[in-house]
Amino acid sequence: MATEPSFGLRLKALRQQQGLSQAALAGDEISTGYLSRLESGARTPTERVIVYLAKRLDVDRSAFYIQPSSSSLSQALSLATSSDSSEATEDLIDVVATSRDEDPLLRWQALWLIERYWHARGEQAQELACLEELTGIADELELPALQCRSKSRLARCLRSTGDVARALELAVSAHQVAKQAGLPVSDEANALLALVSVEAEAGRLPDARAHAEELVGLVTEAPETLRAEALWTAATVSSRQGDDDAARAFLQQAMAILDSRVAPVLWARLRLAAASLHLQGAPPSTESAGVYLKEAEEAFALVGTPLQQQEILVLKAHLAFEEGRYADARAAHSRLDVDELMLNYRDRIRLQTLDSRLLIVEGRRKEGLAQLKQLGEDARRAANLDLAAEIWQVLAETLEHSAAG
Incomplete structure (x- = not known):
């Protein structure tokens, strides 16, 4: 039976x-x-x-009694791609988990769809497993377009987990494949999006800036969503280089060209990015950050995921801290379950940095300073030199204020 x-x-x-x-x-x-x-x-x-x-x-x-095969996978894939329901994708996940002898190209297509499902839900471990298999299949098939797409996404996923070294290797490879194979602009642009984000995370800011300029020039005739993402990426690099004016200009361009009805999620994510950028300025622009955060929160109330709700709560905590509302900042921080966090590596570290600063404000100075030092060292060991420098700067400013007090 x-x-x-x-x-x-x-x-x-x-x-x-x-x-x-x-x-x-x-x-x-x-x-x-x-x-x-x-x-x-x-x-x-x-x-x-x-x-x-x-x-x-x-x-x-x-x-x-017939075991799942190419035909059953084909059926499940057809149902999933033609349906907006998550149930169809969940059925596809079940079929993929039990079928092994099917056409590898068909399996790649199924995994590509499943990876998007996990990504939207913030299930990073499942997303990473899908991307690893996607990349392996693409290499076996030796199809440049599939290699470029899977490696670009895997690089971005690894970057968000903090594995910058491997992410950089994959992003460089994806970009090379796109160039050598003469792939469409969308593929080359997505490879550059991955490469710039990883280079910035690794602290290779001159390389990131050069590739960001290449990216923005490449997508001048591309769809508005891709142009907006390119400008957002350029804004991130400028911010990491301390050029807040250029970063804000890039983000303003991105927000201006994107219609909320065309891409509501990206529209809201850009406003989260703008809120974060204004909070990281020197000095922080809390009023502007609050405006952008409110717009993003209203949009995500309709189209948001659990991950985006966490990102909003994190920014609320940062905003409250910068405005001197320490009790509100601690309350927002306490609402985040550390065991259920879906945040990327950088946002997790920044959240822990905020916790350290709150501990110091709350009178637990020794504990807060020790935690800051450990965070900086962890970032350095992870080869995330840009983030490490950010933490050491916070530590130095904290010690300076303590000495002045």
Whole structure:
């Protein structure tokens, strides 16, 4: 007899292939709840139920014993790409997990869709696993476009985890592949987006600045979303170089060309970036940061993910601290569960830096200073020299203010 999971997968695939709802397939003999448990693998089918379902589906009972293959993966992929529901993608995840002998190109397409699903939900470990397999398949197939796309995304994902060294290697490779193969502008631009972000994170700011200028020039005729991302990336590099005026100018251009109705998520993310930029200025522009943060929060109330809600809460904590509302900053910080954080590496470190500064304000000076020193050392060991320098600067300013007091 088929195992519960494989039986359920085949049953669901056959039902969806025929366009039947669970209620329509269940009929009068079994309940939809029981059918749902069969499809999920939570219940073992009896002989009577197998015969009944085979009759309802007008298939031979052997159809339930066929292991997932290219055909079932193809069906699941077709359903997922033609549906806006997360259920279809979750079904595809189940099929991919149990099928191994299918066409590698078909598997690559399925994993590409699944990776986007994990990314949108902030599930970094699952996203990283998908990208590693995507990159491996692309290299086996020796298809430049797939190699460039998978390596670009993997580089950006690794950057967000703090693995800057490997991220840089992959980003450089993706850019080289795009250039050598003469790939479309969108592929070359996405490779550059990854490369610039990683170079900036690694502290290679002159290289990042040069590649950012190349990127902005490359996308002058590209769709507005790609142009906005390019300008945002250039703003990040300028900010890391201490050129706040240039950074704000780039972000203003990005926000000006993007219509919220065309790309509401990117529209809101740009405002989060603007809020963060204004808070990191010297001195911080808390009024402007508050305006942008409010706009982003209102937009994400409609289209936001758990990750973006965390990012908003983090910026609220930073804003409260810069405005001297330390109790509010601590309250916002306390609402973030450290075991459930989806933030990227840099934002996690900045959040811990904020915690250290709050400890000092709250009278736990020795503990706060020790934590700051450890954060700086951890960033240095991770080869994130730019972030390490940022932390050492905070530490120096803290010690200076303490001495002055």
